[in-house]
Amino acid sequence: MIPTLQEIQEAHDRIKPFIHRTPVLTSQSINELAGCEIYFKCENFQKxxxxxxxxxxxSVLKLSHDEQQKGITTHSSGNHAQAIALAAKTVGTKAYIVMPSNAPIIKKNGVKALDGEIIECEPTLEARESTVQKIIDEKGATFVHPFNNYDVIAGQATAAKELIEEVGDLQVVMAPVGGGGLLSGTALTTHYLLPNAEVIAGEPEGAADAILSFKSGKIEKAPYIKTIADGLLTNLGDKTLGIIRMYVKDIITVSDEExxxxxxxxxxxxxxxxxxxxAVPFAALLKQKERFAGKKVGIIxxxxxxxxxxxxx
Amino acid sequence: MIPTLQEIQEAHDRIKPFIHRTPVLTSQSINELAGCEIYFKCENFQKxxxxxxxxxxxSVLKLSHDEQQKGITTHSSGNHAQAIALAAKTVGTKAYIVMPSNAPIIKKNGVKALDGEIIECEPTLEARESTVQKIIDEKGATFVHPFNNYDVIAGQATAAKELIEEVGDLQVVMAPVGGGGLLSGTALTTHYLLPNAEVIAGEPEGAADAILSFKSGKIEKAPYIKTIADGLLTNLGDKTLGIIRMYVKDIITVSDEExxxxxxxxxxxxxxxxxxxxAVPFAALLKQKERFAGKKVGIIxxxxxxxxxxxxx
Known part of the structure; x- marks a missing residue:
C-alpha cells in the first residue's frame, strides 16, 4: 500500500537516531541569478x-529480529549498496551485496568499509537477479529493492519532510528522477504536508524514460542512454510510477551541458x-526560469x- | 594595542548582522583516519x-561616518579585495581596490560584482603601495591593510570565538598562516577563552617564512616560494608576529603533496x-598524527x- 502520512512519520522516527538531519542551504547570488528563492536540502551531507x-x-529497521538476523541482500553498483551495508551494520547483521564485476573500485571499497560482503556477477540484469535469488534461497536473506519498495519510498520521503518542516510554505518541491524512489517519496510528503505545492522533477535527456512513462502510464525505456548523470539511468517501477502519476506535476528534461x-x-x-x-533538478529550474519566477522552491x-x-x- | 577579549567581543557584535555564523562540521571517517576528534569551522561558507x-x-564598520564616506582602499589580488568591497558596499561607500594587472579575471569579477572600483597597477609591491598612496592622497580614502591591522585581527578572531563557543573544551586550535591575521586572531581568542589549549599553525614548505620569523623574532622571507597554497605567500607583519610569538605553540610545515x-x-x-x-592545517595534523592522538582539535x-x-x- 502507498505509504500514508503516518507511515512516513513512523519511518522518520524509526531512522532518526541513525541518519543525519542534513542542513538546508541558501545562496543570495544563486537566488538573484535564478530569479526565485531556493532552499537546497543537502543530502550530499547524509551518511x-x-x-x-x-x-x-x-526497510531494514522494519524487519523482524529474525528476518534481520538472516541478513539483507540487494544488487546495486551505486549508493543503494552502501545504504544497505550501513543499515545491516547498524542492526548487527550481514549485507550480501551483488555487484557487477565491472563496478568501480571506489564503490566496492565503500561497501567493504561498511563490512558488506560483495558477491560479484556478470554485468547483466539477469545475472544480478539470479545471483540475488541464490542468496535468498541459501541464506534466507531479505531482498531490499533500491526503489520499487514502499518501505524504501517511505524512508526517502523523510528528506522532503525535514525540508518542509524547516522552511514551511514552499510553492514548488523538486527532485531528480531515476527509479523514482526519491521522487515518489517527495511527492507523497508534499501532497500530505503542502497540498497546494507543485512537485516537479528533473531528468537527463540521455536517460529520458520517466517522462515517457509519466505520459503513457506504462513503464517505458529511454530512447537512448548517454548522460553524465549516472545515478539516474534506471527505469521506473510500478509502485513509483503509480505515485508519480498521481502526485507529480511535471518532469523537465535537461542536457548534459545544462x-x-x-x-x-x-x-x-x-x-x-x-x-x-x-544537479539535474536545479538545471531544470534554470532551463525554465520564468515558470519559477519569484517562487519559493525546495530542491533536494x-x-x-x-x-x-x-x-x- | 593588541585586541583585548572585550574588543574581540565588540568586534563580533559589530559584524554579526553582516556576516554568516558558519557551521562546524565533523566526520566520523575523518576522525577514525586521523585518530582524534576534529571540529571543522567552515569559513568556506562565509560571505x-x-x-x-x-x-x-x-575595520570598515569601526570607522567614523565621515571616514567611511571618503571611501576605503586596499591592495590585494585575493579574498581581502572582496572583503573590503563587501564591507564598503555594506556601509554605502566606495571601495578602491588596487590590483596587479595580471590578477585573475575571476578575482576582478568578484570585486566588480560587489561594486568595487578596480585600479590596475604593475604587478610589484612598490607599484601597489604607491597606487594606494595616490588614492589616499586624492580621495582621502582609508587604507585597510589585509592583516597587519588590529581591527582586522580582532575581526578574524571572531571565527575561533564562534568555534569555541559552539564546541567548548578544545585542546588544540589550528589555522594556516600567511600574513598571520587569522592566526594571530585565533591565538588571541584561544588564549582568552581556553588558556590551556594549544594553538598550532600549518604553513606550506614552499612559503615557509612564518616558521623562520617565529623562531628568530624578526620578519623573515621564505627561502623559496613555490606552493599551490596561493593564499599563504605573504610574510608576517610586526603586529601579527608579536602576537604569534606570544600565543602560538608551534608551526608545522607541509609539502604540496600533503x-x-x-x-x-x-x-x-x-x-x-x-x-x-x-587544507594546510589539516595536512599538518595528518603529518604529525601522534601529537594530536585522542585530542579534541578545532580547525579553521x-x-x-x-x-x-x-x-x-
Whole structure:
C-alpha cells in the first residue's frame, strides 16, 4: 500500500537516531541569478553521502529480529549498496551485496568499509537477479529493492519532510528522477504536508524514460542512454510510477551541458560537492526560469559521491 | 594595542548582522583516519567564500561616518579585495581596490560584482603601495591593510570565538598562516577563552617564512616560494608576529603533496569545496598524527574560492 502520512512519520522516527538531519542551504547570488528563492536540502551531507541511507535504513529497521538476523541482500553498483551495508551494520547483521564485476573500485571499497560482503556477477540484469535469488534461497536473506519498495519510498520521503518542516510554505518541491524512489517519496510528503505545492522533477535527456512513462502510464525505456548523470539511468517501477502519476506535476528534461553548468554553479556558490545526478533538478529550474519566477522552491540535493579524479570541468 | 577579549567581543557584535555564523562540521571517517576528534569551522561558507569578510567588515564598520564616506582602499589580488568591497558596499561607500594587472579575471569579477572600483597597477609591491598612496592622497580614502591591522585581527578572531563557543573544551586550535591575521586572531581568542589549549599553525614548505620569523623574532622571507597554497605567500607583519610569538605553540610545515591529499580528503569525506591554502592545517595534523592522538582539535577552514577549471586532482 502507498505509504500514508503516518507511515512516513513512523519511518522518520524509526531512522532518526541513525541518519543525519542534513542542513538546508541558501545562496543570495544563486537566488538573484535564478530569479526565485531556493532552499537546497543537502543530502550530499547524509551518511554514505546520499539520501539512499534513509530508505535503506527504514526497510531494514522494519524487519523482524529474525528476518534481520538472516541478513539483507540487494544488487546495486551505486549508493543503494552502501545504504544497505550501513543499515545491516547498524542492526548487527550481514549485507550480501551483488555487484557487477565491472563496478568501480571506489564503490566496492565503500561497501567493504561498511563490512558488506560483495558477491560479484556478470554485468547483466539477469545475472544480478539470479545471483540475488541464490542468496535468498541459501541464506534466507531479505531482498531490499533500491526503489520499487514502499518501505524504501517511505524512508526517502523523510528528506522532503525535514525540508518542509524547516522552511514551511514552499510553492514548488523538486527532485531528480531515476527509479523514482526519491521522487515518489517527495511527492507523497508534499501532497500530505503542502497540498497546494507543485512537485516537479528533473531528468537527463540521455536517460529520458520517466517522462515517457509519466505520459503513457506504462513503464517505458529511454530512447537512448548517454548522460553524465549516472545515478539516474534506471527505469521506473510500478509502485513509483503509480505515485508519480498521481502526485507529480511535471518532469523537465535537461542536457548534459545544462547539468554540468548547474553542478558547477552549486560547487562555486554553495561551496559544496555534489554529484552530476544531483544537479539535474536545479538545471531544470534554470532551463525554465520564468515558470519559477519569484517562487519559493525546495530542491533536494541527492548526493555527493563523485570521482574527484574525473570531473567534467 | 593588541585586541583585548572585550574588543574581540565588540568586534563580533559589530559584524554579526553582516556576516554568516558558519557551521562546524565533523566526520566520523575523518576522525577514525586521523585518530582524534576534529571540529571543522567552515569559513568556506562565509560571505565572499572566506573568513576575510570578518576582518574587512570590522575595520570598515569601526570607522567614523565621515571616514567611511571618503571611501576605503586596499591592495590585494585575493579574498581581502572582496572583503573590503563587501564591507564598503555594506556601509554605502566606495571601495578602491588596487590590483596587479595580471590578477585573475575571476578575482576582478568578484570585486566588480560587489561594486568595487578596480585600479590596475604593475604587478610589484612598490607599484601597489604607491597606487594606494595616490588614492589616499586624492580621495582621502582609508587604507585597510589585509592583516597587519588590529581591527582586522580582532575581526578574524571572531571565527575561533564562534568555534569555541559552539564546541567548548578544545585542546588544540589550528589555522594556516600567511600574513598571520587569522592566526594571530585565533591565538588571541584561544588564549582568552581556553588558556590551556594549544594553538598550532600549518604553513606550506614552499612559503615557509612564518616558521623562520617565529623562531628568530624578526620578519623573515621564505627561502623559496613555490606552493599551490596561493593564499599563504605573504610574510608576517610586526603586529601579527608579536602576537604569534606570544600565543602560538608551534608551526608545522607541509609539502604540496600533503596539502593536496588533505584537500582531497576534505572534499571526499565532508563533501565541501575548500581551496588549497585552507587544507594546510589539516595536512599538518595528518603529518604529525601522534601529537594530536585522542585530542579534541578545532580547525579553521579558511575559504572555498578555488578555480574549478584548474584543480590539482
Amino acid at each position: 554514505i553521502g546520499a539520501f539512499k541511507a534513509r530508505g535503506g535504513m527504514n 547539468i554540468i553548468a548547474a553542478m558547477r554553479l552549486i560547487w562555486e556558490r554553495l561551496k559544496i560537492v555534489i554529484e552530476p545526478s544531483c 540535493l541527492t548526493g555527493g559521491n563523485v570521482d574527484l579524479g574525473n570531473l567534467p570541468f | 565572499i567564500g572566506a573568513f576575510k569578510a570578518r576582518g574587512g567588515m570590522n 596539502i593536496i591529499a588533505a584537500m582531497r580528503l576534505i572534499w571526499e569525506r565532508l563533501k565541501i569545496v575548500i581551496e588549497p591554502s585552507c 577552514l579558511t575559504g572555498g574560492n578555488v578555480d574549478l577549471g584548474n584543480l590539482p586532482f
